[in-house]
Amino acid sequence: MDYEGLTRDDLLNVYALNRSWLEGQHANAQGGVRLTSKGLERLAGTPFLLFSFREQDARWWQSLLGDGPQQSLLDARPPISGEMLALQSAGMAFLWDLARRNPYVARIVGGASLPWCEQIASATLIRVQTCATSGHMIESRFKDGSALNRRLLQRGCSSSREIRLFAQMSALQAMLSGGEAVPMRRLSAAACRMPVPAQRRVNKV
Secondary structure, X not given: OOOOOOOHHHHHHHHHHHHHHHHHOOOOEEOOEEOOHHHHHHHHOOOOOOEEOOOOOHXXXXXHOOOOOOHHHOOOOOOOOHHHHHHHHHHHHHHHHHHHHOHHHHHHHHOXXXXXXXXXXXXXXXXXXXXXXXXXOOEEOOOOOOHHHHHHHHHOOOOOHHHHHHHHHHHHHHHHXXXXXXXXXXXXXXXXXXXXHHHHHHHHO
16 A cells, blocks of 8 residues: 655644744753754754654543543643644644544654544544643653653754754654664664675666
8 A cells, every 4th residue: 555655845844843842842952952043943854743742642632522621631731821822733733634634644743543643533623623722732752851852852953964864763763663762873883784695686686
């Protein structure tokens, strides 16, 4: 089965949402790392959302989209700012649209399961937006202070495109697999030990 991948428009929206998140929620600093404006721009280019809507909590979302009151289900947190509320609403609308037209990409961008995509897609936009404006929902994709989060913050905004892309793709792999990212040096060493016959087989094709 063929799957349509991320489009340029999808990536532009992910970038815009990530940039808004980094500028607003983290005020250019997180986990002891202060980002420069250029570093923030590079990190915002990560090809998935740096914030989460608790996509793995299907039961919570089932209750949230039900007929009961939503506010009681939301975490007790300080009042959300207008900027974060706008980001939350825009991000939820973006994922809702993706889940309806391309759930494969929605799973990559949001680290969501197929049941969650189906759950969101079956709701109306108005219902989803009502939930998104009921209180504080979004949180950092990775735990603050975790090795994965530190690695992404330090290397995911590197001026070296190779280092930056590897850190971001490694974080994406970790998000989709639910595990830690593969250390950069071990992967590079593994690539160097690739047997030569693999190249000879290609040449014979």
